[in-house]
Amino acid sequence: xxxxxxxxxxxxxxxxxxxxxxxxxxxxxxxxxxxxxxxxxxxxxxxxxxxxxxxxxxxxxxxxxxxxxxxxxxxxxxxxxxxxxxxxxxxxxxxxxxxxxxxxxxxxxxxxxxxxxxxxxxxxxxxxxxxxxxxxxxxxxxxxxxxxxxxxxxxxxxxxxxxxxxxxxxxxxxxxxxxxxxxxxxxxxxxxxxxxxxxxxxxxxxxxxxxxxxxxxxxxxxxxxxxxx
Amino acid sequence: xxxxxxxxxxxxxxxxxxxxxxxxxxxxxxxxxxxxxxxxxxxxxxxxxxxxxxxxxxxxxxxxxxxxxxxxxxxxxxxxxxxxxxxxxxxxxxxxxxxxxxxxxxxxxxxxxxxxxxxxxxxxxxxxxxxxxxxxxxxxxxxxxxxxxxxxxxxxxxxxxxxxxxxxxxxxxxxxxxxxxxxxxxxxxxxxxxxxxxxxxxxxxxxxxxxxxxxxxxxxxxxxxxxxx
DNA sequence: TGAACCTGTGATAAAGCTGTGATAATGAGG
DNA sequence: CCTCATTATCACAGCTTTATCACAGGTTCA
Numbered sequence: 001x002x003x004x005x006x007x008x009x010x011x012x013x014x015x016x017x018x019x020x021x022x023x024x025x026x027x028x029x030x031x032x033x034x035x036x037x038x039x040x041x042x043x044x045x046x047x048x049x050x051x052x053x054x055x056x057x058x059x060x061x062x063x064x065x066x067x068x069x070x071x072x073x074x075x076x077x078x079x080x081x082x083x084x085x086x087x088x089x090x091x092x093x094x095x096x097x098x099x100x101x102x103x104x105x106x107x108x109x110x111x112x113x114x115x116x117x118x119x120x121x122x123x124x125x126x127x128x129x130x131x132x133x134x135x136x137x138x139x140x141x142x143x144x145x146x147x148x149x150x151x152x153x154x155x156x157x158x159x160x161x162x163x164x165x166x167x168x169x170x171x172x173x174x175x176x177x178x179x180x181x182x183x184x185x186x187x188x189x190x191x192x193x194x195x196x197x198x199x200x201x202x203x204x205x206x207x208x209x210x211x212x213x214x215x216x217x218x219x220x221x222x223x224x225x226x227x228x229x
Numbered sequence: 230x231x232x233x234x235x236x237x238x239x240x241x242x243x244x245x246x247x248x249x250x251x252x253x254x255x256x257x258x259x260x261x262x263x264x265x266x267x268x269x270x271x272x273x274x275x276x277x278x279x280x281x282x283x284x285x286x287x288x289x290x291x292x293x294x295x296x297x298x299x300x301x302x303x304x305x306x307x308x309x310x311x312x313x314x315x316x317x318x319x320x321x322x323x324x325x326x327x328x329x330x331x332x333x334x335x336x337x338x339x340x341x342x343x344x345x346x347x348x349x350x351x352x353x354x355x356x357x358x359x360x361x362x363x364x365x366x367x368x369x370x371x372x373x374x375x376x377x378x379x380x381x382x383x384x385x386x387x388x389x390x391x392x393x394x395x396x397x398x399x400x401x402x403x404x405x406x407x408x409x410x411x412x413x414x415x416x417x418x419x420x421x422x423x424x425x426x427x428x429x430x431x432x433x434x435x436x437x438x439x440x441x442x443x444x445x446x447x448x449x450x451x452x453x454x455x456x457x458x
Numbered sequence: 459t460g461a462a463c464c465t466g467t468g469a470t471a472a473a474g475c476t477g478t479g480a481t482a483a484t485g486a487g488g
Numbered sequence: 489c490c491t492c493a494t495t496a497t498c499a500c501a502g503c504t505t506t507a508t509c510a511c512a513g514g515t516t517c518a
Contacts (some may be wrong), residue, residue, distance in 0.1 A: 100240045113334030117244055120337075156494060169250060173370045177268075178246075178258050185239055187260070193496065195476070200495095210477095218371055219475060219504070220386050385505055422507065424465070429505090439466095448464060448515075 002026045003115070004045040006036040006066065007081070008054055012104075016049055016111065023112050033061030037069055040076070047119060049111075051081045052093070064096050071097030071157075075140045077118045094185045097157065134170065134227060136205070136214060138163055145205050147214075153204045158183060162197055163205075166215065171227035173218050198223055231255045231369070232344070233274035235265040235295065236310070237283055241333075245278055245310075248337035249344070255369060262290030266298055269305070270414050273390070276348060278340075280310045281322065293325050300326030306347045310335075362399040362454055365434070365443065367392055374434050376443075382433045387412060387426055392434075395444065400456035402447050427452055 052063030281292030
């Protein structure tokens with residue numbers, strides 16, 4: 001299991017690295033955004049721990065931007081480190097695709113817990129996708145959905161999150177609120193947005209969007225993926 | 230078996246939810262205390278997993294207070310999640326009526342063990358979603374009722390609550406007031422509404438709605454599910 | 459017998475939910 | 489700067505769900 005630690009603060013980076021190594025991780029470091037992207041390509045880590053507060057030496061490459069770049073080209077989970085307790089930061093972090101955040105100061109134990117939690121979650125989700133719900137499969141790297149016997153369709157970030165989450169529980173109905181919370185984060189979405197998102201996803205993956213066969217609706221409750229796709 | 234997970238940390242809530250779902254639970258989430266109380270009334274879960282460290286957005290509604298409110302109005306078991314190892318917290322947790330606590334960080338296995346221990350202690354059977362009574366079965370996920378030898382019928386939210394409650398005590402008569410309180414909450418329904426609801430449910434599930442064989446009426450008292458369906 | 463009460467039934471109106479289309483805001487890339 | 493893709497917001501039709509009113513038939517009991 002390989003981790004990439006991105007932080008300009010050498011001391012903090014060393015603490016994080018030490019903590020992770022003790023847990024059996026192989027660790028690579030980077031001191032700024034540019035180096036991070038370079039080592040990301042070279043090392044292919046399994047997870048990135050990223051300080052949002054990077055030096056301004058390289059303009060326009062703060063933590064959020066780096067996170068965004070990472071997410072554009074891969075699906076490697078990212079955990080953000082932030083001193084600010086400003087909720088905007090966290091929301092923005094999720095917006096650029098972060099998987100979790102840890103507020104500084106943090107205890108080593110806390111960090112390890114988050115890292116393992118995220119890895120477990122990602123592991124779970126890829127497992128689900130490999131299981132292939134019915135005639136559906138999804139490639140999170142390319143963000144492409146594949147319906148049996150048709151061309152692959154590329155999905156947007158939100159569509160991917162929705163599909164991925166639905167595929168975690170094929171045959172089960174997920175509550176509207178549950179989906180909203182998971183896709184947009186707490187307090188970040190409403191039912192209207194969810195409806196539109198489901199609609200767009202259906203347009204892309206349903207053979208006949210007018211009569212959905214993959215994503216089923218339970219009025220007043222939520223949506224789910226049909227098992228007999 | 231339905232669980233309510235209350236946590237403002239989306240990631241943690243998702244982990245807990247995933248873990249429980251994998252064990253066959255139906256899971257609902259809430260992001261703060263207010264939502265928790267609302268969904269508690271709506272969803273009637275069998276157990277609550279509650280993070281004591283809730284956001285201060287709603288003042289005076291931290292985890293302990295929420296726990297207290299829950300215990301005031303119902304007997305649903307509550308498990309507290311706490312980061313603090315402070316023994317006072319635990320003591321205080323028990324004081325407001327918690328049934329057990331789990332210290333963060335925890336492993337999924339650990340959580341499941343606690344949940345099942347508490348449920349066993351309370352005397353609930355940890356059975357799968359679909360409930361059965363005689364020739365009747367009900368899928369709360371889809372809100373579909375299945376009468377032996379016929380097509381599944383989809384029920385509305387209220388109809389589901391009624392049927393679910395009746396199925397909890399097959400062969401017993403439940404008081405009108407009891408049913409009303411349980412379905413609409415205290416002070417929320419009247420006998421007329423109940424009559425209509427029973428009527429609509431009968432229309433859907435009774436082979437011959439004019440001569441009910443499943444739901445029996447005891448004049449002046451209430452309704453019940455016949456055991457010899 | 460007749461009043462009070464209860465139940466089943468029907469009809470109707472208000473409220474809510476979903477799918478749909480159109481349109482603005484937002485952000486990325488040339 | 490402009491253009492395109494993505495996302496958010498608004499409005500609306502059709503349907504379902506729910507609450508409310510009205511009424512007939514049955515039972516109980518004084």
